[in-house]
Amino acid sequence: MTGPVRRRLFHLIFSLALLAGMAACGTGAGNTATTTLSFWGWAPGYEEAVARFNATHHGVRVTFEKIAPGSQGGYDRILSAAKAGTAPCLAQIGYESVASFTVDDVLRPIGRDVLGLGVYYSDAAWQQATVGGEIYGIPVDVAPMALFYRTDVYARYGLSPQATWDDFARDAASIQRTAPGVRLTAFTPDDPWWFTGLAAQAGGSWFDVKAQSWRINMAEPGTATVTQYWENLIAMGQAKMDPGFSDEFFQDLQNGTVAAIPEPAWFASILEQKAPGAAGKWAVAPLPRWKAGGGSASFVGGSATSVTKNCRTPDQAIEFAHWLSSDHDSLEILVAKAGLVPAAVTADSLPSLRRPSPYFGNQVIADVFRTQSMPTNWIWGPVMNETSKALSSEFPKALTEHSPLQSALKRVEDQTAAAMRAKGLDSTHG
Structure with missing residues (x-):
């Protein structure tokens, strides 16, 4: 394992441990208050990943609502909700539409809140969630x-x-x-x-x-x-x-x-x-x-988990978004259900990416996609x-x-x- 990769892995493990600790602590001993985050998206596996988060975290609960894919009506619904002040705290946004949503003043810039997180994701994915030098979402996947x-x-x-x-x-x-x-x-x-x-x-x-x-x-x-x-x-x-x-x-x-x-x-x-x-x-x-x-x-496709300006608890929203994109169990669910290629640089170790595909003559097709330099x-x-x-x-x-x-x-x-x-x-x- 090379030095840069080792450092990335160390920082990722440290960050996840810190986030898990924060979630486990909740709002403090004896305080049972729970922060609820609404999340809209359409990709297969998201609902199951949210359920996994809720089962393993305390103090933050995510409610997931499945909407139509973005170009098939999901984006129009998010825009309408944002104009009415009722947008969800979190939304799945395809990379191709991140800039459009920033122009429409729907997304919260989170660059100051995610300092250092860029090393956990591929450069190409991080760039796709960036507009004008500002970050507007945590990358979930790439689509090489x-x-x-x-x-x-x-x-x-x-x-x-x-x-x-x-x-x-x-x-x-x-x-x-x-x-x-x-x-x-x-x-x-x-x-x-x-x-x-x-x-x-x-x-x-x-x-x-x-x-x-x-x-x-x-x-x-x-x-x-x-x-x-x-x-x-x-x-x-x-x-x-x-x-x-x-x-x-x-x-x-x-x-x-x-x-x-x-x-x-x-x-x-x-x-x-x-x-x-x-x-x-x-x-x-x-x-x-x-x-x-x-x-x-x-690449064609890929998406980020973005925080909307309607969100009143952005810190907890970012905590969940990072977990969704980097937690081992979450990524196993998303790979198995959606067939996506994770943006996380440590995803190569996932068993789901090493499975042969009978349809493709038992080829491990993820080996091809994960090695592409985008x-x-x-x-x-x-x-x-x-x-x-x-x-x-x-x-x-x-x-x-x-x-x-x-x-x-x-x-x-x-x-x-x-x-x-x-x-x-x-x-x-x-």
Whole structure:
């Protein structure tokens, strides 16, 4: 065990022991007062983790309410409650929406209250909970991307998991020539988060904020590389176009007419549910890199536990949020129920991350996800709800009209800037 890792582990153990002691002490001997924290979220396993916290802690009790996933109505409910002054003390917030909630003045900045806690979490996750240098939540998980591929199709055509995107393009052309009914991969134009993951891997960064002014640039080099790459595959007929998470998409994955797809860790459980007939035929490999031997994978998803400004007991809220993201029992529950990859740097020791998956040919797929070096320069914008809707609309339109994806991104940038102006935010382009 290296020195830095040993120090991190020591500090984590010390911190958890301190928090456990605080909780056990409650409000003092002879005082049975209990602080109750309300918590809204949607991920599987959260309710069970909360129950575990309540069973092992005294003086603080958490009541969990399951809401719809953020983009499916959960965020609207949190915003409405915040405006009415009835928001929960704690809320599950996807990294892509942390900046948006800070702009809407819903979240409490907690940087001064969590000094030193950053060492317990991956740098990439900590960065995702940060806006303008301030912390707005305790990271729960990361969602590293990898290449999901059909071992039977790859074996049939003499392929191996591709190390670079150039290798991937060559194999896409090869499969098209030798197996007309099969495509190496698919492009899902209506899935905005999938595309942001690919852009981030190429070094892209669409947003920056300095001195309360936002800068937008969707024409930056990394994104241009990605759009040109996929446009070429599509133009040559070497990538199938499927609506994201559609029946057609999963049928292609189940019957092997699409042999590989870059997706995040949480996609594994969805693939297993939606393509059960392909059990034992899928495997996971690191995402192809833009340069041979190059670093950086990417991510799609992940969330933090944030404290809202309605919370009157932020210290206890932060205590619980840190416990949820770092306690061994809590993480075992969340990994088993939600299939997430924890943000905690000590999570490698969890037995649940070492279990072989029968669906993936008994591969320990967590070994792939946990070793990915994710980009840390990607920053989410302050109106991602509007940005994602624009992406979901403009990309399919561009491909239908055979117009450049970069032109579609320019329209998305314009719509994003308009949404920012509507919220009174200063912004610049390019």
